[in-house]
Amino acid sequence: MLRLLVALDFSDCSPLTLHTSLEVAARAAPAEVHVMTVIAPGHDDLAAMGSSEHACDELRRMVETERSRHAHVEGVRLQFSAQPGSSPAETIVAHALAVHADVIVVGTHGRRGLDRLLLGSVAEAVVRTAPCSVLTVKPRLNHLPGV
Numbered sequence: 001m002l003r004l005l006v007a008l009d010f011s012d013c014s015p016l017t018l019h020t021s022l023e024v025a026a027r028a029a030p031a032e033v034h035v036m037t038v039i040a041p042g043h044d045d046l047a048a049m050g051s052s053e054h055a056c057d058e059l060r061r062m063v064e065t066e067r068s069r070h071a072h073v074e075g076v077r078l079q080f081s082a083q084p085g086s087s088p089a090e091t092i093v094a095h096a097l098a099v100h101a102d103v104i105v106v107g108t109h110g111r112r113g114l115d116r117l118l119l120g121s122v123a124e125a126v127v128r129t130a131p132c133s134v135l136t137v138k139p140r141l142n143h144l145p146g147v
Contacts, residue, residue, distance in 0.1 A: 029075030
């Protein structure tokens with residue numbers, strides 16, 4: 001059974017990352033899809049727990065929205081988690097190890113130049129340190145002529 005770890009950050013590229021992940025899982029069914037997000041640790045444990053629960057609810061909503069747009073997929077089991085961590089890449093890789101992921105799926109924002117240098121790249125760090133294959137999903141460039 002294929003185990004996918006899908007890391008979402010609720011950005012504009014998250015729906016495409018989720019869509020791609022569910023397509024891969026459907027083709028490989030039976031499959032297990034672990035949908036996760038990384039949340040910054042809170043100063044208050046109760047607030048952090050509320051954030052984790054809220055984040056998991058949002059992940060479930062995103063998955064249900066995506067699944068409603070397409071035919072129901074049999075043989076794909078879903079798991080949801082919101083992991084606290086100050087380093088998203090490290091947290092994603094640690095979670096991949098914990099769930100024995102075969103593939104990590106992450107979106108990339110496609111930043112270039114100074115933006116990338118200043119902000120870093122979670123996807124790049126995951127690719128460099130992952131214990132398994134990594135599928136990066138880049139936003140579509142529909143606004144370019146001829147694309």
